[in-house]
Structures are given as structure tokens and as C-alpha cells.
Amino acid sequence: MLLFITSCTSKQGDYRAIMSNPDTYAKTVYELNTVVMANNFTPVVASRNYLYANVAAYEVIAAGYPEQYNSLAGQLNGLKPLPKPSKEDQIDFEFASLIAFWKIGKSVTFSSTKTKNYVDSIQNLAVDHGMPKEVYEHSIAFAEAIADSVMAWSKHDNYLQTRGMPEYSVMMDSPYRWIPTPPAYSSAMEPNWNRIRPAVMEKCDQFTPPPPFAFDMTNKKSDYYKQVVEVKNAVDSLTPEQKHIADFWDDNPFKLNVTGHVMFGTKKFSPPAHWMSIVGIAAKKAKADYPTTVYAYTITAIALFDAFIQCWDEKFRHNTVRPETVINRFLDSSWTPYLQTPPFPEYTCGHSTCSSAAAEALTSVFGDNFSYTDTTELEFGIKSRSFNSFRDAAMENNSARFYGGIHFHPSCIVSTEYGRKVGLLVVSKLNMKKGAVAASVRN
Numbered sequence: 001m002l003l004f005i006t007s008c009t010s011k012q013g014d015y016r017a018i019m020s021n022p023d024t025y026a027k028t029v030y031e032l033n034t035v036v037m038a039n040n041f042t043p044v045v046a047s048r049n050y051l052y053a054n055v056a057a058y059e060v061i062a063a064g065y066p067e068q069y070n071s072l073a074g075q076l077n078g079l080k081p082l083p084k085p086s087k088e089d090q091i092d093f094e095f096a097s098l099i100a101f102w103k104i105g106k107s108v109t110f111s112s113t114k115t116k117n118y119v120d121s122i123q124n125l126a127v128d129h130g131m132p133k134e135v136y137e138h139s140i141a142f143a144e145a146i147a148d149s150v151m152a153w154s155k156h157d158n159y160l161q162t163r164g165m166p167e168y169s170v171m172m173d174s175p176y177r178w179i180p181t182p183p184a185y186s187s188a189m190e191p192n193w194n195r196i197r198p199a200v201m202e203k204c205d206q207f208t209p210p211p212p213f214a215f216d217m218t219n220k221k222s223d224y225y226k227q228v229v230e231v232k233n234a235v236d237s238l239t240p241e242q243k244h245i246a247d248f249w250d251d252n253p254f255k256l257n258v259t260g261h262v263m264f265g266t267k268k269f270s271p272p273a274h275w276m277s278i279v280g281i282a283a284k285k286a287k288a289d290y291p292t293t294v295y296a297y298t299i300t301a302i303a304l305f306d307a308f309i310q311c312w313d314e315k316f317r318h319n320t321v322r323p324e325t326v327i328n329r330f331l332d333s334s335w336t337p338y339l340q341t342p343p344f345p346e347y348t349c350g351h352s353t354c355s356s357a358a359a360e361a362l363t364s365v366f367g368d369n370f371s372y373t374d375t376t377e378l379e380f381g382i383k384s385r386s387f388n389s390f391r392d393a394a395m396e397n398n399s400a401r402f403y404g405g406i407h408f409h410p411s412c413i414v415s416t417e418y419g420r421k422v423g424l425l426v427v428s429k430l431n432m433k434k435g436a437v438a439a440s441v442r443n
Contacts, residue, residue, distance in 0.1 A: 013130035019094040022293035024122075025057070026280035028098055029297055031118050033273040035111045040254055043270040043350065044190045044308045048159065050272055050301040051199060053104040055079075056150040057097040058298040058432075060143060061291045064093025068291060070431050076199050076302070079153050083145040089138040092131065094290050098122050099143035100150075107151055157197040165192040168316070175329060176215035178319045178345040182336075183263075184256045186343035194313035198306045200426045204313040207421045209414045212320055212347040217330045227408040231323040232331060235338050235405040242403045246338055247382050248374075249274075249351065249400035255340050268380045271351045272304045275358040277376040278393070282366050292365070295433055300361040303426045307357035307419050311350045314418075320347040323405055337405025349407045352415035353422070355397040359390035360423025366390075394419075 018024065032053060036046045055072060059082050062069040073081045085091050099119070106115040126136060168188030170179055180186055194204040201207075216222035238246070253270040256263060269277065279300050283293040323346070327335045344350075363370070373386040374393065387393040398416045401407040 015095075015126050015129040015131040016092070018125060018129055019092055019098075019131075020290050022283060022288055022290045024094075025098065025101075025290060025293050025297070026283065028101055028118075028122075029054075029276055029280060031114075032101075032105045032109070033269055033276060035105070035109050035114055036273060037253060037267050037269055038114075039109055039111065040267070041109070041270070042189050043251075043253065043272055043354075044193050044312060046253075046270050047272045047301070047305045047308045047354070048154075048157075048196070049105065049108045050276055050297075051305040052108055052150055052154045053101045054294070054298040054301040056104045056147050057101040057294050059146050059150065060093055060097040060100050061294045062432075063142075063146070064091065064096075065291050068434055069295065070434060072298075072430070072432065075430055075432075077197055077202075078156055080149075082149045083142070085142050089142065090132070090135045091142050092126070092135050092139045095122070095126055095131070095136075096139040096143040096146075097294060099140055100147040103144060103147035104150055104154075108154070158195050162190075162192040162195050165195070167191060168319075174215075175217070175326070176321055178321050179325060180343060181322055181324050181341040183258045183340070184343070188316075189342070189344045190312060191316050191344075193309060194316065196309055198309050199302045200429055201306050201310065201422065204309050206425075207310055207418050209314060209348060209418050212318055212408075212411065215321075217326065223410075227410055228323060228326050228331070231337075231402065231405055231408060232327050232335060234403060235335075238338060238403060242399075243338065244383070245385075245396060245400045246403040248377055248385050249355075249397045250339050250404065251351065252340055252342065269376065271354050272301075272308075274376050275300060275304060275355065278358070278372075278374055278390070279362065281372055281374060281376070282362060282370065282390075285372055286366050286370075288366075292433075296362065296365045299365065299426065299430065299432060300358050302430070303357040303361040303423045304354050306426060307354040307422045308350065310418065310422050311348050311353040311415065312344075314348045315345040315350070318347050319345050322346045323408060339404030339406050341406045346407060347411045347414075348418065349398075349401050349412045349415035351401055352394070352398050352407075352412045353419035355394040356391075356416045356419030357423035357426070359394040360420055360427055362390040364427040 036049055062071045063085050073079050102119045168191040213224040216224045251271045251274050255266045279297050283296050322341050324337050324341050369389050371388050373384050375384045398412040401412050402409040
């Protein structure tokens with residue numbers, strides 16, 4: 001829609017104004033969100049999609065604005081120096097960043113028709129609004145060179161190797177161990193994700209939280225028993241506001257709805273897609289220029305990617321059972337959580353971890369006390385929510401998973417703390433924008 005309106009209202013020869021509009025990049029990331037959602041990518045795999053697509057776009061921008069931005073080569077694990085533009089080549093770096101983004105986006109999502117149509121619309125927009133043939137060709141050639149290098153880097157992150165690794169073994173020998181939950185009883189999601197190469201962390205267990213409470217449903221005074229009862233009581237007495245918070249941060253990419261003998265799935269953006277949307281909202285409110293917008297998306301995508309690796313390492317180290325399973329076994333066989341339980345162990349919380357990591361990344365770009373209204377969920381029929389800062393949003397997400405009945409509250413608290421550690425590492429270790437002092441580090 002954005003590209004169509006721009007095409008209809010702009011004049012011949014103004015291609016620079018169109019390509020340098022940061023809304024164009026935000027729209028492009030949104031399109032990747034819809035492809036990821038349509039193809040049922042899990043949240044952890046989605047974080048990988050956003051990482052490589054945004055890094056490719058950022059590297060184009062860093063090459064075009066070397067006085068403002070540094071390449072991530074040598075800063076991200078395994079990323080070697082990338083191609084440099086020739087001084088003789090005339091390149092529109094914003095246009096090239098879009099092409100690089102989508103070349104990666106198409107590859108990692110295996111999308112064809114929708115991706116091709118969108119790329120064609122961008123290319124046609126450039127031509128229709130007067131981009132010279134030489135600029136057009138040089139821009140695409142440079143974009144493809146960057147994308148090829150980023151794609152070559154991606155192939156060494158162990159993703160393909162994990163496709164053939166053994167799945168999680170469901171064992172009923174202990175009431176503490178995670179087992180699939182209703183209604184889909186899906187197998188464990190990505191049990192080998194801790195084998196994926198982190199972007200910034202040195203290793204998957206660089207930040208290791210304390211172990212969860214010891215399982216004990218025989219002693220009503222035990223910490224474990226108390227947290228189980230706390231979840232049940234909270235879900236059984238949710239207020240309309242608490243339900244809205246839980247729904248707003250649900251971000252279940254595929255919910256299985258069961259009514260009698262009828263089953264159907266409904267889709268929404270996953271947690272990383274939700275935060276990609278928040279980046280766009282923040283960039284627009286801040287009136288960020290095109291390079292800053294790409295920078296904000298990229299550092300957030302990096303933080304999300306490493307946060308999922310850290311969290312998944314914890315999940316499959318402890319393999320802890322979900323509240324739904326424990327409550328059904330020991331307290332109430334008919335009890336159901338407010339939200340649908342996702343298919344992986346409880347400790348630690350993925351959404352709390354990635355949200356606090358993303359919040360640190362965004363705070364480093366736009367500062368703390370950056371108020372905004374998150375409109376991401378409107379298209380899914382859920383009203384917007386407003387926040388005083390990105391950290392406030394991450395803290396509300398912490399409560400949301402508890403209200404939803406899918407996590408114990410102590411797990412969310414720990415996850416928020418350790419997600420923040422990942423985010424702060426990304427912010428402090430990466431030197432992306434020259435002369436910038438990260439707001440989160442100052443604070």
C-alpha cells in the first residue's frame with residue numbers, strides 16, 4: 001500500500017526522496033513479518049530470519065555512510081570483511097539496502113511469489129521515478145554482493161546441522177519433566193537451538209541463571225508449590241485489564257482452536273516480529289532518518305537472536321514442566337490457562353528474555369523514557385497499549401506470561417534479568433554508530 005500510494009503521488013525524477021524515506025524500510029520489514037507469519041516459522045527461527053536480513057541491509061548502509069556507521073565485520077562472530085563499493089560506481093545505498101534485505105529474506109524464508117512481487121514493486125518504483133540505469137544496475141550489483149557475503153556467513157551458524165539432530169525425548173519418569181500440552185500436544189520446538197552460533201555472545205551459556213525451584217508438590221509451604229498455586233489463583237481471577245495485557249503480548253504465531261470436532265488455526269506475529277514492529281513505531285515517532293532506522297532494526301534483531309539462544313539453552317537444560325501440566329496432575333484436572341501453552345519447557349521464559357534484550361537495544365538508540373503507543377496488535381483485533389519506555393514494555397510482558405497461565409512468575413522475573421544482560425552485552429560490545437554513547441550504558 002505504501003509503495004502504491006508513493007508511486008501514484010510522486011513525480012518523475014524524485015526517486016531519491018522515495019528511496020531515502022525510512023517508512024519504506026519499515027514497510028519492507030513489515031512485509032517480512034507477514035511472510036514469516038504466513039509460513040509458520042517458529043519464534044526462534046524467525047529471529048534468525050530478521051538477523052540476517054537486517055544485517056545485510058545495515059552493511060549496505062554502513063558502506064554508503066562510512067563517516068557515520070561501522071561495519072559489523074569482525075564484531076559479529078564469524079563475520080568477515082564484506083565487499084566495498086567502487087568509487088566509480090554510482091550507488092543508491094538506500095535502494096540497495098532494500099534489495100539486499102529481500103535477497104536474504106527470500107532465501108531464509110523460502111518464499112517466492114510474495115517476495116518476488118514485493119521486490120518487483122520496489123524496483124519498478126525506482127525506475128518509474130527516474131533512477132538512472134547506471135545507478136539502478138550498480139545498486140543491485142552491490143546489494144547482491146553484500147547479500148551473498150551475509151548468506152555465506154549464515155551458512156556456518158549450524159542451522160542446517162540442527163535440522164538433522166535428534167528431537168526431544170518425551171519421558172514420563174518424572175512429574176517435573178516437560179511433556180507436550182493440549183490441545184495440539186506438539187513436539188518440543190527447536191530443542192537443539194543452543195547449538196546455533198550466537199551473533200555477539202561468546203557461547204550459549206555465557207549468562208546462566210540460577211536453577212528453578214526444586215519440584216515439590218507434597219509440601220504446601222515449598223517455593224515450588226506456592227508458585228503453582230499463584231498461577232492458578234491469578235488465572236482464575238483475571239481482571240479485564242490483565243486479560244488485555246495477556247492477549248496483547250500473547251504473540252502466538254499459530255494457535256490451534258478446537259470446538260467439538262472442529263479444529264482450525266489462527267496466526268499472529270511472533271514475539272520477535274512484535275518487537276520488529278515496535279522498532280518501526282519508535283523510529284517513526286523519533287523521526288529517525290533512513291540510516292538510523294536500519295541501525296535500530298539491526299541492533300534489535302541481533303539482541304533478539306542472541307536472547308533466544310541464551311533462553312533455549314536454559315529451557316532444554318532443565319526441561320521443566322509447564323503450569324498447566326502440574327495443575328492438572330495435582331490440583332485441578334479440568335483447569336486450563338488463559339493463553340495456549342507453547343510447545344517447549346517452562347524455565348526460562350522466552351518472551352520475557354527476548355523482550356528485555358530488545359528493550360535494551362532500543363533504549364541504546366532512542367534513549368530511556370521514550371514514550372510510545374504500540375499499535376502492533378490492532379490488525380489482530382487487540383487494542384493498543386501505551387508505554388513510558390521500552391523497559392516498561394518489557395516489564396509488562398513479564399506479567400503477561402504469568403497472567404496467561406503459561407509461566408510461573410519467578411521464571412519471568414529471572415528471564416527479564418538475564419535477557420537484559422544479553423541486551424546490554426550487545427549494546428556495549430558493538431560499535432555500530434560512530435560517536436554514539438548507548439543510552440542504556442549511560443544509565
